[in-house]
Amino acid sequence: xxxxxxxxxxxxxxxxxxxxxxxxxxxxxxxxxxxxxxxxxxxxxxxxxxxxxxxxxxxxxxxxxxxxxxxxxxxxxxxxxxxxxxxxxxxxxxxxx
Numbered sequence: 001x002x003x004x005x006x007x008x009x010x011x012x013x014x015x016x017x018x019x020x021x022x023x024x025x026x027x028x029x030x031x032x033x034x035x036x037x038x039x040x041x042x043x044x045x046x047x048x049x050x051x052x053x054x055x056x057x058x059x060x061x062x063x064x065x066x067x068x069x070x071x072x073x074x075x076x077x078x079x080x081x082x083x084x085x086x087x088x089x090x091x092x093x094x095x096x097x
Contacts, residue, residue, distance in 0.1 A: 014041050028054045032063055039071065047071055062093035 014037040025031070035050035048071060054064040065084045072081035 011041075013037070025053070026057075028058060028061065028064075032067070035064070035067055039067070044071060044075065060087065060091055060093075062088060062091070065093070 022034075031050045031054045035047050035054075038044075038047040038050060048068070051064045051068045051071070054061050055068070058064070065088050069081045069084035069088070072078070072084065
């Protein structure tokens, strides 16, 4: 996927990430890449599904919580975004990567 990103072939990189995510459904890192690819393609529903898959296995996954918080904020769901922020603060994970 990085190969396509470096060549500025974002659409191809997005498709590769989505295919990998479907094949490696139980790999949280791949699911996070898939969530980012769905987000980049404007697919909020599948972005949320991928993030929730990660969080169902690891409710304290800071990367997934940060991404979901941003998605909630973009959708105007501030209560849900604040809930994710609370989890991040409680676990000292509010910093950005």
